[in-house]
Amino acid sequence: MTDARLPGDDKAAFVAAARSNDAARFALITEPYRRELQVHCYRMLANYEDAQDMTQETFLRVWNRRESFKGHAALRTWLYRIATNACLDFLEKRNDRTPVPAELPGTGSEVHYLQPYPDRMLPEDPQESVVARETIELAFIVAVQHLPPRQRAVFILRDALGWPAPKAADALDLTVASVTSALQRARVTMREQLPGRRLDWRRPATHELSDDERDVVRSYIDAHERNDIEGLTALLRDDLRFTMLPDPGTLVVTAEDAVDGWVSNGLFRRGYDDWRCIATTVNRMPAAALYLRAPDDPEYRLFTIAVLHIVDGEIAELTGFDATDKPWLDLPATL
Template sequence: MTLRIDDFNGRTRPYRSELLAHCYRMLASIHDAEDAVQETFLRAWRGYDSFEDRSSIRTWLYRIATNACLRALENRGRRALPTGLGGPCGDPAADLPEWPELPWLEPIPDALLGDPSGDSTDPLTTVARRHSVKLAYIAALQHLAPRQRAVLVLRDVLSFTAAEVAAMLDTTPTAVNSLLQRARSQIGAAQPDEADIQELSPGRERDLLDRFVAAMHAHDIPGLVAVLTEDAAYEMPPFPSWFRGAEMIGRMVSAQSPAEGPGDHLLVPTAANGQPAFGLYMPDEYGVFRAFNLQVLTVTPTGVSHVVAFFDLRLFARFGLPETATPT
């Protein structure tokens, strides 16, 4: 029995991170993805004696994981971000309703993803796999029907053949190709292209992030506006309202943030979905800096183009961030 367990663990463990990334693409939730991976390994263990290496163990695991995700998606609404629900809010000082009952999209820590490029040496494939965990792409995937989503990810991100995907989904290669064509047409501009290979230089990204942090720490609204792109977006699940434009965002932060002045915003760096992120802490009535929201940034050569501030405080523990922080 011990030898069997060791053999199973030795063959399957190397795929845990990429299976988690796959389940996350399908389910848009770190918590649901971890449940699906747990189910995958439990089912794989129970079926290991009958596996008999009729396919690669990686393909076999992806079949189990994909079907676990499809079962999880039965009778379940899609996860969303506020930008996917309607147009931007036009009043930066408006009362912000909260919709905690909506199944919001969740970010995932980079530390759990491993290397999203896998073993690919093709630049376009590498870019596609890195792009495939970005928040914008995950949000776009949620607009697809579950089987379309599965086919698109398995074919375009993970490069399985139509025949392999057909075997995973108990269908035909013709049906897979039809699903893929419809998925590609629906997801449209969310797909990466060759232009995406020209990635932001680390020095330029560091400069923009330093300016963003400095503006937040100083509660410098003009400085924050200056580091945002002109058409930047700012959203804050579980609040459905979102804001478009650097000036509008600056006015919203000024009106809505409980910060009263410099030093009230404390940012602790982390990384999510292959993007820079920060845990934001705010002082309570005793001056203790407590978790407030988790911000995931999209950084372009011209500035920060998108901020998603997640107010689900459970995420701090998932990202290894403390409940309280001390200014340095």
């Protein structure tokens, strides 16, 4: 994306609003950037609630530093610089925002603070939507978390947003050589974390679900609502990777282990056998919101959201998230 969408008179209007201390006018000019800045913070932090907080922190900093914007750089660049540094300051203060080794030997690490991102909050700008899917999918977000914070910022600005090295260097107060070196190291880590995945993030990619994905979600929902463990199992790849967040120690890497765990925890037994589900999307990925009705309860209550990565008509990754008390998911609490 470029800054071409911001005409010179808008930049001038921003400067005028900053000088006049006109908060309403200032907000009117900056508010259109909120969604893309929040996505940027989410890529940095992998947590929707943290991203919301840091986006709000960004706008507070923008207002407090409004007089420092002289119009030499594009407004969008200036906003991203403030948002990036807000995220870096946040990460510097938190020691619980890095991946931790998985309890299952040989399975890498887990990102317990990962949260899904509701599609309704993605930017509406068509150009942003074109690149959004592969740089907002869970696998990408998790992989980015394995980068040190400043290296992470370089990678997102350069490879996810397509910024040239001098522009990224200016935003991070680094030299171009430092940015180039950090990007090279980041790309090595990303190749290790995403084996077999396309790594050309700036090449346009569709954000629409495929027919295969829609069919699998329908079959997944049907099996759940019919308490059909065999039908559910048939949808899974043998090397399924399953985890339930934010609970630690839930990662398994075979379909057999996943199903055994579901059954041993009571899936489809009394109390866990009256389901209604709705198809949805988060992170531009197919998902199913699962509603459970307890005995003697007249309503089905939102329980979890299952996010599916589907390969060749089979579920290769299933990430479950606790969906209770998450109004920002924009799902009905009951059915």
